[in-house]
Amino acid sequence: MSKNLVELIRRHHEQGAPTALEVLKAAMDDHGTITDDDRRVAAERSGLPEATVYGVSTFYDDLVHPRGRRHVRVCTGTACFAATGDAHVDQVREGLGLQLGERSADGETSLAETVCLGLCHSSPAVRVGDVIDAGPGVVERVLAGTERTAPEPDPVSLLPEPVLTVPGGWEGLRAALDRNDPEATLEDVKAAQVRGRGGAGFPAGMKWQFARAAKGEHKFIVANGDEGDPGSYIDKWLMERNPALLLEGMAIAGFVVGADHGFVLCRSEYPLSKPALDAAAAQAREAGLLGENILGSGFSFDVTIIEGAGSYVVGEETALLASIQGLRGTVSARPPFPAERGVHGMPTVVNNVETLCNVPFIASRGVDAYRDLSPGATPGSKLVCFNERFAKPGLYEVPFGMTMRELCEDVAGGLVDGHELKALQIGGPLGGILPASKLDTPFDFDALAAEGCMVGHGGIVGFDETTDMRELARHLLHFGASESCGKCFPCRIGLQRAHEMFAADDPVDRQRLEELLETLELGSLCAHGGGMPAPIRSLLAHWPDELGLAVA
């Protein structure tokens, strides 16, 4: 990330300037396209150079697809693929007479793809304006102009004492402030062994320790709510239905590391998230739980809620920091780590939303109570969510260590309508694919890693016996190639080539594919290029006969 641009942004932020991305998003919302005049205005208001603003305007999905008065976005996430094999995409396209990314000549209707809307429990999903409809009949309703907001199920907790699925009550922050010993709270978070819930599983306490030790005029807490994993709607629920718990976790993190401000970046694919977080923050300010001198403790902390603009890789922490500052959401090499140079060049903690939501319980109830939630496994509580192929799809709060069989059969009720489970993709698009024969694998970091899979963020997408595994490879690599940020060469070119291998009807040369997967795994700058080979490797290992490989 350019140091010069970050410094420019910091200085303009001090003067109350908006980010370039905010100005461009507003222009898009206003008139459905970005003009050079919009870019000039964005440059002037944000203080960024015109060329930089132009680069931003060409990066994000939300800024590049022209919008008609009726903007239709069809979900091409993996749960929707598992539900229809992408038939719903073709139906919407044909019904509207528009290609993806096209706007009708009269400016009335436009169509774009979006990944994913977080309605995976009711796939397929289609968004019209800010109304998200899903489930049987969705395509017909959208084509008839009678779309309605799809209902979302309430979560179920399997824990004797729910942690994430009860409304946040700020007891954790009160306890931490009463104790008034940030170092001790830090030691508790470390002892509780909170592993990051966003995918990488990095110990949260370590990040806090680095940022606490770093020197900076200001420090920041960033909640990563860019839950881009197709098939996941965990952070969506937390941000929309339990936002106070997240804000409390952020305030505790701020108290520990000495930060006075936090940012939440929530996805634009979740139109309800920012309003819910803004409302919760306003409520907390009124109650004296955010703002100056919280509860008379002398500790001050406030938050800014930012909406993204459509980019999967922005979920990577350095890309997230770039996006928060209104720049292109591309990955930066580390060092410097965010704990040294983050938002505005200041020490910054970046934690996933669910990770931060685990913290209030530790602060209020203590380390032992937290570790007892998942006996003999990774400590703490975990949310998992199931896609529409299951009989009881939805969000569940579970301990670590249950087997995938218990989760899929006992908790989610097996598949619908007598379908047979063929495979699971766990933890997002960068996770391996577990064949149904391996359902006795425990849901935990090491056990899943041994099968080439991962906990990831906790989305569980089941595929039934009708799934065409070559089509699944094509689906995943289409996602991988179109979401590559374009920074590192292996991912930028390699995922395009991998997608081309499966997009054509030609046989796939297995050796060339495996060489390419190695280049991606070992050469990529971030987990996007590095992780996309994992599901392809699983498909090669378990379903080689279904992939249309060239006969050697």
Add this chain to the structure above:
Amino acid sequence: MTSLTINGTPIDVAPGTTILDAARALGETIPTLCFDERQDPFGACRVCMVGVEGAPGPLPACTTQVREGMVVDTRDPTARRVADAVVELVLSELPEPPASHTELAAVARQLDVTDTRWPGRVHERDHDERHPYLALRHELCISCGRCVRACDEVQGTFALTATGRGFDANIAAGMDQGFQASACVSCGACADTCPTGAITEMSLLDLAPEPLHEVTT
């Protein structure tokens, strides 16, 4: 000072030094595409991968800082395999082989990656010659970011930007209205650092029509 060995030779360098700088101090050659010593390391091209004892896989020499006792092997077979594969991928995105005088062609020769086996999409031809002597040939851009960083870090003009994403990533001058209408001050730093000839000085273009003779020195 931090002590490490590179290809069996011990060296002491200041803490915070990158493997690339340490190796070059020893006279070792590590090929790079996105690196320019006048700019902060970028870590994009992944051609400078090296083996480091104990690391789970090869590491980029340009962005990895040395650690005490590090054992680096610039000829690590896995690292070289990845670098070769990346250069082959780079050649596959261009509609034509790079001109032989370019840095990309030199790196490809050095790694003995003479051709690409990848079919598929290539960058579309798109020439911008509106500026009197700076020509932009978008199809030759490999998104190494050197021109953008030269304009930012060296010149402080910010007339260039990366554009698009994924395979469609490229560069633009100003708001893609060309150098002349942008904030460009015609310093030529971008053309000077470009490793592929995507940005060139027109006079050089005129003097050196393709193909150039290959000169081995």
